[in-house]
Amino acid sequence: MTAADRQLELWFEFGSTYSYLTVCRIEDAAAAHGVDILWRPFLLGPIFKAIGWDTSPFNLQQAKGRYMWRDLERQCVAEDLPFRRPSRFPQHSVLAARVAILAADHGWCAAFARGVMHANFAEDEDIADPVTIGTIVEGLGHDGKAVLAQAQTTETKDRLRHQTERAAALGIFGAPTLITADGEMFWGNDRVEQAIAWARRSQ
Template sequence: MSAEQNPIDFWFDFSSPYGYLMSERIDELAARYGRKARWHPILLGVIFQATGSQPPVADPDSAKARYISKDFHRSARFMGLPYNPPSRFPLPTQNAARAYYWLHGEDCGKARAFAHAVYRAMFVANRDISSPDTVLDLAAAVGADREQLTAALATPELKERLKKECDAALAAGVFGSPHIIIDGEAFFGADRLPQIERWLATGGF
């Protein structure tokens, strides 16, 4: 398989602001270099517990947390993307992630549209994406069968699928969100987009 055929892996949590920023750019960037991105929603709680990493905003009263909160806004403005700070943050995202994988089994295009809808619901429209009803509404809006998805979300198979994705993320060295892997090279954070672009353009530097 040539480099052009190898997909780029995009690991993220639906509750990650920098993941949202990356989600709005990675497909277009990959396509410019003849590549496709494979999206993997995962659970940062699982990743942090397994790796001993801390979330960037562990203490909401810290100087770092105040900075990062401003940086979310400014980075979105810098990239020309809408951003409204969610009133509930962070949120559990297992329902959204499982719905993504179910949709992906049905139709990749619907899964991608759903993922964008979930991120924009959280970081633009201030909706509670942890709610099963919101997840079902967003899935139905991209054409999913609400009854079938409701049934699927209760199955052990879908829970197992998400667990396997988290295991695969850990095996790949993922410790946060967003995490991009291109031909074995890892890039952490939306601020690595310029390096990702040069990597794609030059085949490594």
């Protein structure tokens, strides 16, 4: 077994409620089984737009949306995560995703993603605001101003766009989505354990 067999891609979106749960718990869960997480921020917006949706399906289907908020609340209790229903949903996640692309280059995407998710789903902060994102970056010991500037370059914008196109090409339709080194896909926070087990077996 090579090291690559023990890797698991986590495709996540900062506006996604169930991505909050997975982002907060996956590193510990994967580490316990010797599996490394590859962080893959992307945008659901373009993927939803391609099937004709202009917002989250939880807004388009009201009954499903009502259920989701209740289910999320229960899951947060079960996983001992703080939760406050965001006043905006889904939040505009482009800036956070661009920064996450850079954070993934340098090994601090896990901590950054947890910080942004906490701001969105526990503190109801505006994650589209550069001040919010800059503060999280600074809190991790990095230069907020420099990172925000790099996030807004054409190169970083293109990288996020390409990553989202790659998500669509892989057949990703929601978040979180986990993909093993041998291409097996698992969708949703409810499949984290199965995905880790698959990555570990390295089939």
